[in-house]
Amino acid sequence: xxxxxxxxxxxxxxxxxxxxxxxxxxxxxxxxxxxxxxxxxxxxxxxxxxxxxxxxxxxxxxxxxxxxxxxxxxxxxxxxxxxxxxxxxxxxxxxxxxxxxxxxxxxxxxxxxxxxxxxxxxxxxxxxxxxxxxxxxxxxxxxxxxxxxxxxxxxxxxxxxxxxxxxxxxxxxxxxxxxxxxxxxxxxxxxxxxxxxxxxxxxxxxxxxxxxxxxxxxxxxxxxxxxxxxxxxxxxxxxxxxxxxxxxxxxxxxxxxxxxxxxxxxxxxxxxxxxxxxxxxxxxxxxxxxxxxxxxxxxxxxxxxxxxxxxxxxxxxxxxxxxxxxxxxxxxxxxxxxxxxxxxxxxxxxxxxxxxxxxxxxxxxxxxxxxxxxxxxxxxxxxxxxx
Amino acid sequence: xxxxxxxxxxxxxxxxxxxxxxxxxxxxxxxxxxxxxxxxxxxxxxxxxxxxxxxxxxxxxxxxxxxxxxxxxxxxxxxxxxxxxxxxxxxxxxxxxxxxxxxxxxxxxxxxxxxxxxxxxxxxxxxxxxxxxxxxxxxxxxxxxxxxxxxxxxxxxxxxxxxxxxxxxxxxxxxxxxxxxxxxxxxxxxxxxxxxxxxxxxxxxxxxxxxxxxxxxxxxxxxxxxxxxxxxxxxxxxxxxxxxxxxxxxxxxxxxxxxxxxxxxxxxxxxxxxxxxxxxxxxxxxxxxxxxxxxx
Numbered sequence: 001x002x003x004x005x006x007x008x009x010x011x012x013x014x015x016x017x018x019x020x021x022x023x024x025x026x027x028x029x030x031x032x033x034x035x036x037x038x039x040x041x042x043x044x045x046x047x048x049x050x051x052x053x054x055x056x057x058x059x060x061x062x063x064x065x066x067x068x069x070x071x072x073x074x075x076x077x078x079x080x081x082x083x084x085x086x087x088x089x090x091x092x093x094x095x096x097x098x099x100x101x102x103x104x105x106x107x108x109x110x111x112x113x114x115x116x117x118x119x120x121x122x123x124x125x126x127x128x129x130x131x132x133x134x135x136x137x138x139x140x141x142x143x144x145x146x147x148x149x150x151x152x153x154x155x156x157x158x159x160x161x162x163x164x165x166x167x168x169x170x171x172x173x174x175x176x177x178x179x180x181x182x183x184x185x186x187x188x189x190x191x192x193x194x195x196x197x198x199x200x201x202x203x204x205x206x207x208x209x210x211x212x213x214x215x216x217x218x219x220x221x222x223x224x225x226x227x228x229x230x231x232x233x234x235x236x237x238x239x240x241x242x243x244x245x246x247x248x249x250x251x252x253x254x255x256x257x258x259x260x261x262x263x264x265x266x267x268x269x270x271x272x273x274x275x276x277x278x279x280x281x282x283x284x285x286x287x288x289x290x291x292x293x294x295x296x297x298x299x300x301x302x303x304x305x306x307x308x309x310x311x312x313x314x315x316x317x318x319x320x321x322x323x324x325x326x327x328x329x330x331x332x333x334x335x336x337x338x339x340x341x342x343x344x345x346x347x348x349x350x351x352x353x354x355x356x357x358x359x360x361x362x363x364x365x366x367x368x369x370x371x372x373x374x375x376x377x378x379x380x381x382x383x384x385x386x387x
Numbered sequence: 388x389x390x391x392x393x394x395x396x397x398x399x400x401x402x403x404x405x406x407x408x409x410x411x412x413x414x415x416x417x418x419x420x421x422x423x424x425x426x427x428x429x430x431x432x433x434x435x436x437x438x439x440x441x442x443x444x445x446x447x448x449x450x451x452x453x454x455x456x457x458x459x460x461x462x463x464x465x466x467x468x469x470x471x472x473x474x475x476x477x478x479x480x481x482x483x484x485x486x487x488x489x490x491x492x493x494x495x496x497x498x499x500x501x502x503x504x505x506x507x508x509x510x511x512x513x514x515x516x517x518x519x520x521x522x523x524x525x526x527x528x529x530x531x532x533x534x535x536x537x538x539x540x541x542x543x544x545x546x547x548x549x550x551x552x553x554x555x556x557x558x559x560x561x562x563x564x565x566x567x568x569x570x571x572x573x574x575x576x577x578x579x580x581x582x583x584x585x586x587x588x589x590x591x592x593x594x595x596x597x598x599x600x601x602x603x604x605x606x607x608x609x610x611x612x613x614x615x616x617x618x619x620x621x622x623x624x625x626x627x628x629x630x631x632x633x634x635x636x637x638x639x640x641x642x643x644x645x646x647x648x649x650x651x652x653x654x655x656x657x658x659x660x661x662x663x664x665x666x667x668x669x670x671x672x673x674x675x676x677x678x679x680x681x682x683x
Contacts (some may be wrong), residue, residue, distance in 0.1 A: 055478055109664070112671040116422045116477045120616050121667050123609070124660030135651030259609075263485055270482045312497075319493040326486030327468065334473040 017184055021177045027296055029176040030248070035288040036183040037244035042268040042280035043194045044237020049266070050275025051198055052230035053210030054110070055119030059265045061129040062235040064257035065102055066095035066242030067148075071252060072139050074149045088151045092186075092243045099239025100232050107228035114213070114227075126259045133254035145253025148246045150175065151182060158182055158247075183244060187281075190237060194277045197233060206230050238265075267322070271329050273336030282337050286325070291318035389519035394642035395635060400526040402634020403533035407588040408611035409618065409626035410540065411581035415461075417557035417621050418577025421469055422481040426585055427608030428491035429464075431600070433457035433586025434506065434593045435495055438600040441507030449507070454586040461582030462575050470571075488605075496602040504600040506593040513595075525594035536587065537627060540580075544623070549576060557621065610637075613663035619676020628674065633659045 021029060041063055048054050074091035075083020086094070103110070109121050133140045140146060150159035159175040197203050208216040209226045217223050246252045268287045272279025291314075294301075298314035333340050408426065415423045423429075433453040440449035464487055472479055513524040544550035555563040556573040564570050585608070592607050593600045614633040618625025640647065641655040666674065 049478070053478070055481065109667050109671065113667070116481050117620065117671075119478075119481060120422065120612060120620075121664065123612055124664045127657050127660045128664075131651060131653060131657035134653060263489075266482055266485065270479070274478075316493055316497050319489060323486045323490035323493065326482065326489070330479055330483045330486065331468065331471050331473060 014188075018181075021180045026176055027292075029180060031289055031292045033176065033179055033183055033248035034245070034292070035285045036180075036187050037241050037248050038265070038268060038284040038288045039187050039281045040190045040244060041238050041241030041265050042272070042284040043190050043277055044234040044241065045265045046269040046272070046275055046277065046280040047194055047197060047203075047206075047237070048230050048234035049269055050273075050280075051203055051210065052206040052227060053115060054227055054230055055116050055266075056122045056231070056234065057119050057259065057262045057266070058106075058122030058125035059234070059238050060257045060259065060261035061122075061125035062099040062103060062238035063242035063245060063261060064129045064133060064254075066099045066239030067246035067252050067257070068133065068140050068242075069098045069239065070095045070243035070246050071146055071148045075146070076149065083149070087153075088149070089153065092151075092240060095243035096236040096240040099242070100236035103232040103235025104228070106231065106235075110231035111224035111228035122262075123259070126257075126262055129257060130254050133257070140254070143254060145251055145256075147251050148249070150250075151179065151247055179247060183248075186240065186244060190240070191277050191281065194237075198275075198277070202226075202229060267326055269336075271325060271336055273338030273340075276336070276338030279336050279338030279341075287322070290321060291315065294318045294321075390642070392520045393522070394638045396520055396522045397526060397642075398635035398638025399631060400522065400530040400634070401638060402614075402631035403530050403627075404588050404591050404630075405611045405614045405634050406627040406630030407533050407536060407584050407591075408608050409615040409630050410537075410623055411584040411588075412611065412615040413618070413621060413623050413626045414553075414577045414584075415581045418553055419465060419469060419574040420477050420480065421465075421484060422477060423581065424481060424484040425464060425488040425491060426581065426611075427605035428488050428495065429457050429460055429582050430585035430589040430592075430608050431495055431602065431605040432460055432491065433582070434589030434600045434604055435499065435504070437586075437590050438504035438506055438593070446507050446509055450586075450590060453590065454583045457586035457589075458579040458582035461578035461585075465574055465578040470574075492602065492605055495605075499600065499602055502601075503598045506590060506599055508590070508594045511595065523595050525591070525596075529591040529594070532587065532591065536584065540623065549573075553577060610659060613659040616663050617666050617673055619673025621677055622673070622675035625673060625675030633662065636662055 020032065024032065041059060045056065045059050048056055070088075070091040071083065073084045073086045073094050074088050076085055106122075106125070110118060113121055134143050136142075150157055152158060157175075158178040205216065205221045205226050206229070208219060208221060209223050213223050216226070242257075245256070249256065264287055268283035269280045270283070271286060272281065272283030294314045294317055301314075329336055335342065408430065411426055412423060415421055415426070433456060435453075436456045437446075437449045437453040440452055444452070464484075468483060468487060469475075469480055472483060508525065510524045510528055515522050515524055515527050542550075544554055552563070552568045553573045553576060555566065556568055556570055560570055563573075589600075589604060593604060597604075610633070611630065614629035615626050616629070617632060618627070618629030636658055637655050640658040644652075644654055647654055670676075
């Protein structure tokens with residue numbers, strides 16, 4: 001396959017993503033913003049869980065840290081739930097830096113515990129985060145949360161004002177449209193960095209640690225440090241994702257960053273396929289979009305009951321579909337969506353029988369026994385050499 | 388002093404209930420290697436069965452049905468889902484259990500709605516007072532039940548073939564399997580035991596002073612995770628000790644919240660996890676856990 005053909009899906013995706021704000025109404029734009037914020041966090045978590053093999057349920061803690069760091073540093077100077085009044089760009093960077101620093105502080109635990117043991121230890125962080133968010137009222141606004149200053153660069157605000165009216169191709173570009181492009185840039189940066197981390201010396205070391213700590217140590221990789229590094233990287237991603245969430249919501253409160261958010265992040269990367277950047281993005285879009293879309297269009301679905309009537313309402317249906325999707329992927333779809341896509345791609349050339357290429361059915365059982373392709377893009381053989 | 392003793396007694400009885408839940412985590416983990424995030428909803432299922440059945444068939448038969456139902460649910464989760472994972476490893480199994488938890492909890496929440504179902508326990512809202520120290524009767528009974536259950540567990544693991552087989556399978560699955568122990572059977576027993584323990588704990592937790600069975604009951608299983616981790620993942624004794632520590636620390640943090648107000652409101656919710664993180668910093672494998680074999 002030529003290079004251009006291989007990149008075609010990515011290019012088409014990018015063009016579509018650039019054009020969508022011209023077509024979408026506010027509901028879909030808002031949904032897209034939530035989804036893109038989640039994509040950034042999911043990429044960070046897939047580097048930790050998929051590449052380094054470390055489970056984390058503390059992602060919401062770092063997202064909260066990022067969100068509040070952004071809100072606090074960018075917020076206007078004042079007395080209650082005020083801020084430092086720093087430029088917004090700096091706020092996003094600081095969100096990542098502060099979250100990474102917190103992740104580094106956790107390294108005595110994240111470097112020593114392995115796999116699901118770390119997952120359990122990080123559960124504690126979520127409850128710690130809630131306690132801090134509720135009690136540090138001067139910074140967080142306490143239980144009721146605080147508002148978030150819109151993103152802006154000098155002379156241009158990513159909100160409905162300044163410039164008050166901006167139109168491209170006959171479509172008025174309000175705050176949501178402008179944020180869409182900001183988020184898209186961050187998502188692309190996150191994906192590009194994630195890919196490079198995965199393919200770099202660090203990423204290979206992490207994959208090696210995941211497959212065998214003893215072998216990795218024998219290769220000269222410092223295992224504890226590698227695991228702590230993975231945790232720090234993923235924390236930084238979560239911090240930036242938190243800042244984006246804060247921008248998308250416009251108002252943040254402790255309830256947004258509960259254990260459920262951590263679980264959602266994990267589910268995103270599992271549905272997408274552990275260790276796959278594109279898979280994490282697809283999973284994030286699915287997990288974020290499903291409940292919002294069902295709630296929005298519930299009145300048009302005849303079998304849905306109104307909330308509170310005891311019947312099947314939209315929120316319940318979304319939860320059931322969400323749980324069922326997890327089960328279906330884990331039981332039938334080895335390697336998640338990314339694994340399925342990879343199997344389809346690898347199957348096509350030798351079996352060119354003229355029939356149209358199979359359409360990817362996300363939850364269809366693929367029972368074909370194939371050699372384990374769970375992480376073929378991450379070479380398990382380390383290329384670390386001592387000079 | 389009596390205030391302190393009252394808090395201590397409450398903490399110990401609560402800790403014993405946490406111990407019941409934490410032992411369930413340990414047994415499932417050692418027998419099948421699964422981190423059972425659905426333990427909370429299994430617990431809620433057991434309590435829910437008791438709550439809806441105690442009126443038509445009486446409290447004690449309802450408890451029996453609840454225990455058997457939760458045990459059966461555990462066995463089914465293991466047989467139908469865990470054993471059919473496409474990529475069986477602890478990480479995917481843990482996430483599978485998150486999915487199971489979401490499904491069970493959504494359905495139970497839909498059934499229960501905004502109601503709080505009374506558990507119908509015969510001991511009601513009585514309180515025992517001994518020399519100024521007061522304890523709800525339900526909590527005293529809970530402590531007694533937990534001690535009896537722990538004694539039965541000790542007997543099971545120390546004196547019966549089934550228990551010895553389970554310990555062998557937990558210590559070294561491959562070798563146990565070569566010795567003729569069926570891992571599928573020890574796994575099923577483990578899940579059944581954990582389900583039964585969860586149902587018992589659910590009934591005890593839903594009794595006075597709690598108002599009854601509500602979906603939030605499932606979250607109480609999460610409070611047992613610090614107890615489990617503190618004890619060291621694979622130790623039944625550790626889980627019980629961990630439960631007691633967490634129970635007492637929580638009760639004291641709640642009881643003396645006024646004195647500890649510098650640490651913020653709602654201290655009781657965060658203290659178990661803070662204790663867990665501090666212990667893990669010093670002993671990464673918990674108080675009673677086996678050291679991870681590979682040292683690098």
